[in-house]
Amino acid sequence: MRKLFSSKTAVILMISVMVIVGLITGSNWWASKTNTPPFFQRAVNDITGGVSRLIAVPTNAIGTRANSISNLMSTFDENQKLKAKLDGYAQNQVKMQTLEEENKSLKKQLGLKATLTDYETISAVTIARSPTTWQSQLVINKGAKSGLKKGMPVLGDSGLIGRISEVNTVNSKVTLISDTSEDTNRFAITVNGSQGDVNGIITDYDADQKLLIMGQVTESQTINPGDKVVTSGLGGSMPSGILIGKVAKVTTDDYGLSRKIYIQSSSDLSSLSTVLVAKTKVGS
Template sequence: MPSFFRRKILISILVAFIVIVTLIGFSMRDREEVTVPEQFILDTAGWVQTIFNTPIQWVNDSIETFQDVFRVYEQNEVLKGRLAEYEGLIVENQELEKENEELRGTIGKSEGLSEYSPVQATVIARSSERWFEQVTVNRGAEHGVEKDMAVITKDGLIGKVQSTAAFHSTVKLLSGFDISNKISSWVVREEGDNVFGLIEGYDEESGRLVLGGINLEAQLNEGDQVISSGLGGVFPSRLQIGSVDEVRNDEYGLTKTALIEPAANLYEINHVIIARRSEQTVDTGRAGDEES
């Protein structure tokens, strides 16, 4: 019980002190001078108030500072959200502009296929395991699409129709071509005659198309453009395929082989054109191993 009595005594002293200070305050209202005992009591009261008020003021200041920090944090989060939304709109706008540009390109390209009835299509599926081999588009037999029809983008040839369903088709990309899939081509020379060759595969190591069957005496230069010849009637003529990147003799030294940088992006494909053969187009058939 001693602690209880001590606490009670302290409280009594504090109450008495407050009462004395209050009485002194009332007694000083009409007097200009203060006695020494009154000065002592007033100073003591000031010190006591300072001792009690200092931590209280510190707590109040700390609370206000915390509230300010919290308000700044909330404002920062709101600004971050608006910034993310703004950045999202920028990206969306860029994607729309890119898509519009691609669509304008495919429309312009389709207008140039006078001998064929172009069918515009959109890529709807692409397997991650066969990313460089094939894509699926949203046009099929009901739209006049048939097997082996050429498929292009605004930049050039990307492949051919491998199979069709009623409303969808699978496109075999040039990067998935092998020796059994050949395209007769011309290397366009700035000087001299064009040089004939066959796109007969894809070199995975270099990411280039392989143009074989080139006359050993033919002179090719880096940067020469390669286009489809149109021989065989399967692929339209003058479709951009790519440009010569490297020329070398074949392993037997009988012909030359060139590595061709594809004109079209075979990695990112969204909108394509299928060169559908019209009734006026004469299919002259496939000549031997060309365009098989």
Template sequence: MLFKFLGSKKLIVLMLAFIFFIALMGFTSARMYKLSWPEKFLKDTVSFTQSMFYKPAGSIAGFFGEIRNLRVIYEENKSLKITVAQYARDRVKLNYLEEENERLKSKVNFTERQKNANKYTFRYAEATAQSPDPYNHTITVNLGEKDGIVPNMAVMSELGLVGRIVSTSAFYSNVQLISDLDAKESAAKAIAATTMSNGKLTKSFGMIESYDTKTGMLQMTKIPPNDPLKKGDTVITSGLGGVYPRGIIIGTVMKVEVGEFGITHVAEIKPAADLKQLQDVFIVEVPKP
């Protein structure tokens, strides 16, 4: 009987221990979701303190992040500026090369058209200087005695007559422009000229002896009264006089009128060549007889 009681007592103790364990687990589990007021106070204090440090830290981190982004943008902007500058430079260089290419093409086409015209040799030269004296219309070209250049050789551009060689050095020559012609100067060489009308030679004749600086026109004189010369005709060198070879374009007739004494006519000729913007010229070399 006693042993039965002791066995029942152990069973009761075991059951009570089990119930206490279950209650303890429930109490602990409930505390995970429901805090006591000391725990609540401690948690609020810690969370507030953390927030005080977290926000400035986040702001500082964001600030340095913005600085890094700004630096990246600055470097990208700098690189883009360099690229744009290089593009602009290359574009200018390309434009210059395209312009030079077109200019040289026109020179090649010109020489191909002219090389068989009168069996002349055209020596290409570059204008290196222009006289600053408004009363001395001359330019300097980079061919001289070493290149076989001699005084009184005619000089022209691809558009028309420019002038003649007046002096030479070893490597350079001075060119007197047709805008420097003056009938009062004995050293000036008048240009014997004829004309073309509708692509055909005419029987016109005259002498170009001077240039009017006010109008920019050449003055053609000694034109016979019955001469067929008229406005719009193309004036070319006749080859007479031994200085300017035959067939070089001089300009276009702009006006024809009676001369000062009523015996001959005079004409205003607009030069074909741009005498103020000379870069490239041809020196005309006439074959020796």
């Protein structure tokens, strides 16, 4: 039995080999005749190509995802750099605008300084101004070390804006002409009207209209919008003739007994980055 089985196996193997050889030979003959690859080569090529495609799909997907992540990271980095540049650009714009405003203010102060020939002036910079006391006071960067004294007039780019009310070694507090507190020392002023001067004091400030108010005027001289307003020098706390502004409008009280004179300040009281202090003997 074993011999017979072995003989059958040998016969089967021989037949199989012969068939394979025949197929190979026939495939090669057919390939040479038709100029196409042999059958077995095509089969191997097809199998290899299929495997390659199976491997390529996840490989390409991983590569594409890696490229996407890399591009995303590059875009993020570029975005951060652009944001930093934009922030720097905005800061430079603010600095430029501030410098332009200071330059305009200083140019006006040069013209104002030329009119104050009787006084030595000191330039100072505003270093503090609280929102709660915005219309009443500010702090400048000059003090007793620079020769400043209490009572000296302080001017903006076009006229009086206040007086020194407190002096420290290297800074001083300035009380503005728009201060409406009860204990403030009122500013004595004169309106140069067409029919003569009208004296009075600044009694109030209209924050909505940004106008100073000279109240309780009982004198009968005609006062018109545009009339010049200067310090009167009365009371000895301020020299006379320093420009304050001009008349904006004139009204009467509810009883018609006195007038209110609204004054437009020659200096912008809301923007006081640089100021001039006049070193007068009156403020000594």
